[in-house]
Amino acid sequence: MKILIRKKILLIVFGLIFLSLAGCDPPLIEVEEFEYDLNINIVGEGTVDIIIEVAPLAEKYDKGTVLIFKAQAKEGWYFSHWSGDLTGNKNPDGLAMAKDTVITAHFFEILNEDFSLLTFGEIPQGWTRGGMNEGLDWGVTNSSFAGGEAPEMRFSWNNWEGSSFLETPEIDGSGLTGLELSFKHHLAHWGEPEKYILGVSVTKDGGSSYTNFWSVQPLGNIPAETITLDISSFDGETFNIVWFFLGDSGQIDFWYIDDILVTGTPNN
């Protein structure tokens, strides 16, 4: 959003008031009013409402006009802070117009991954994959079996026995409480029951230790479903989330995952 009000100096001349006194110079009074540019920039996704405290909403902001800015994050996004002529993280916050003014509202996501804009076999930037076959059995594919919109993430069968994982970048949970993870998934099973485990774990020490939040030892196919997990034990922490396969990869066909979302509530 960008609001541009052209700076203008109004020179109002009151003059030529002729009094009845012949021969007097006419009195000249100059009144200057300043009107300033206001530019609002957005980083991330959200909007900024402007509330004017002492003047009606107008096209131009006079010197001294008090403006209150209210940042409103789009769903799944969070307000972080102001920068420019307004700083800090108070919301709403305001200032009195005293010069051309530029403010930036910063919004952030915790984690919101729908795997869009990726091509076959890729993983999102900053994510990692590893384990058996160097994790190359994980990759984006142009389908929607997990219940989201194509493309989606897919773990494919192979003929090794062991473990393989897909891991998010570091997620910054500082200043957040009530963290929750949700994702869609669908399992296309292949062979014998109970030959492998699918799971989700979280680590805050770079993989030295993991906390398991969900796992299943499938007996057969799992229809598309959404899994929601309370991961609030990681409130305020910096952490990575890991999806893992453990067991005989010849017994699975494909595991599809989509629409991974982490939400929480800001402390301030």
Ligand SMILES: [Ca+2]
């Ligand atoms: Ca998707």
